[in-house]
Amino acid sequence: MNPLKVTGKVYWLGINDRRKFLFENMWPLDKGVAYNCYLILDNMTALVDTVELRSGGDFVSKVDAMLNGRRLDFLIINHMEPDHSGEIKAIIDKYPGVKIVGNLKTFKIIEAYWGIKDNLHIVDDGDTLDLGYHKLKFVMTPWVHWPETMMTYDQTDAVLFSGDAFGSFGTLDGGVFDDEINFAYYEDEMRRYFSNIVGKYCNMVQKAFKKLEGVPVKAICPTHGPVWRTDPQKVLGLYDKWSKYQTEEGVVIIYASMYGNTEEVADYIARQLVENGITNIRVFDVSRTHISHLINEIWKYKGVMLGSCAYNSEMFPLMENLTRELEHMGVKDHLLGLFGSYSWNGGGVKNLTKFAENIGWEMAAQPADIFGMPNDEKLANCKLLAEGMAVKLKALRK
Numbered sequence: 001m002n003p004l005k006v007t008g009k010v011y012w013l014g015i016n017d018r019r020k021f022l023f024e025n026m027w028p029l030d031k032g033v034a035y036n037c038y039l040i041l042d043n044m045t046a047l048v049d050t051v052e053l054r055s056g057g058d059f060v061s062k063v064d065a066m067l068n069g070r071r072l073d074f075l076i077i078n079h080m081e082p083d084h085s086g087e088i089k090a091i092i093d094k095y096p097g098v099k100i101v102g103n104l105k106t107f108k109i110i111e112a113y114w115g116i117k118d119n120l121h122i123v124d125d126g127d128t129l130d131l132g133y134h135k136l137k138f139v140m141t142p143w144v145h146w147p148e149t150m151m152t153y154d155q156t157d158a159v160l161f162s163g164d165a166f167g168s169f170g171t172l173d174g175g176v177f178d179d180e181i182n183f184a185y186y187e188d189e190m191r192r193y194f195s196n197i198v199g200k201y202c203n204m205v206q207k208a209f210k211k212l213e214g215v216p217v218k219a220i221c222p223t224h225g226p227v228w229r230t231d232p233q234k235v236l237g238l239y240d241k242w243s244k245y246q247t248e249e250g251v252v253i254i255y256a257s258m259y260g261n262t263e264e265v266a267d268y269i270a271r272q273l274v275e276n277g278i279t280n281i282r283v284f285d286v287s288r289t290h291i292s293h294l295i296n297e298i299w300k301y302k303g304v305m306l307g308s309c310a311y312n313s314e315m316f317p318l319m320e321n322l323t324r325e326l327e328h329m330g331v332k333d334h335l336l337g338l339f340g341s342y343s344w345n346g347g348g349v350k351n352l353t354k355f356a357e358n359i360g361w362e363m364a365a366q367p368a369d370i371f372g373m374p375n376d377e378k379l380a381n382c383k384l385l386a387e388g389m390a391v392k393l394k395a396l397r398k
């Protein structure tokens with residue numbers, strides 16, 4: 001296959017992984033995932049990141065074919081997570097003189113993983129590396145998404161090698177560049193990747209944005225998903241929005257229900273929201289939909305309604321898992337509604353209320369906890385809850 005040129009002397013080298021079911025052994029890969037790295041064939045040659053170990057046949061041979069007899073001068077490591085650093089050792093074994101470019105934190109991790117201590121070229125914020133045509137500058141972006149994470153910026157052609165930032169789940173099915181794909185296909189997976197993988201570090205994403213303020217960016221080369229060479233502003237805008245917790249009008253209703261009572265309330269509330277003028281409504285069963293999709297939906301919509309039956313004096317365990325994760329991620333700026341059903345002393349809504357206090361989201365109205373089965377009388381509070389949510393959402397319209 002011909003090497004795919006990004007710009008100047010930069011080439012994309014990516015591997016599609018359709019075999020892995022779970023990314024980080026946790027996140028379902030319904031559409032697979034791509035590991036991207038980049039080879040710069042300048043006066044000096046440089047490989048920016050590698051791929052997951054043995055994910056794409058003989059990776060080293062692919063690099064070697066692209067080098068076409070030249071030696072590899074630099075291996076730049078923006079991120080040490082194994083889905084990008086897996087082939088480091090194989091590359092070093094093949095090109096023993098290669099200089100490994102990273103920061104102090106990178107090198108601690110390299111030593112811990114591979115015992116590598118030689119040929120290290122340490123860089124810090126603002127340091128540069130001249131390859132001939134391309135003049136690289138290093139930008140430290142800790143916690144986007146590990147402590148050692150950095151980005152490499154090519155000052156010549158304004159290319160940002162961004163690591164995991166601006167990445168997406170989903171394999172590259174022929175189209176690699178943003179002008180060759182249907183963005184709608186990737187947008188959801190991109191937000192799912194952002195919210196679940198990077199979302200805990202929104203403040204660090206904003207700090208990285210500050211560092212890049214005023215820097216021209218003509219292409220973004222992330223380590224997953226499409227390469228943004230035509231409209232990089234689009235993903236810059238999305239990341240800015242998502243990392244500021246800016247959402248759309250709409251409500252995601254997530255319920256935990258064993259015998260259908262809480263589920264019935266969820267459907268009732270959904271209908272009430274529609275009758276009160278809200279149209280973007282998504283209802284999910286927490287037992288059926290993977291938490292990564294639920295978090296993705298929460299990142300999209302301003303309104304969140306959580307419902308749980310009582311379960312051994314607690315909320316339903318899978319709902320507890322979701323709420324714990326939301327608290328751990330420190331998700332901000334939502335309107336919250338709570339509901340549930342119980343048979344004796346409760347537990348679902350009681351504990352959801354504790355979650356509400358911890359996370360600090362604004363409550364749409366009083367929680368609605370239903371004793372036993374819902375009926376018209378018992379649903380009156382749920383009607384108020386939906387109305388409260390609709391009123392608050394509509395008040396935000398510009």
Ligand SMILES: Cc1cc2nc3c(=O)[nH]c(=O)nc-3n(C[C@H](O)[C@H](O)[C@H](O)COP(=O)(O)O)c2cc1C
Nearest residue numbers: 258259260261262309310312313342343344345346
């Ligand atoms: C395993 C189990 C544990 C339960 N624990 C409680 C509880 O601690 N407190 C309570 O009031 N009801 C408890 N219940 C009763 C349910 O919460 C109640 O039947 C509720 O209406 C079920 O809602 P659902 O139809 O949405 O599942 C429990 C039921 C089961 C099966």
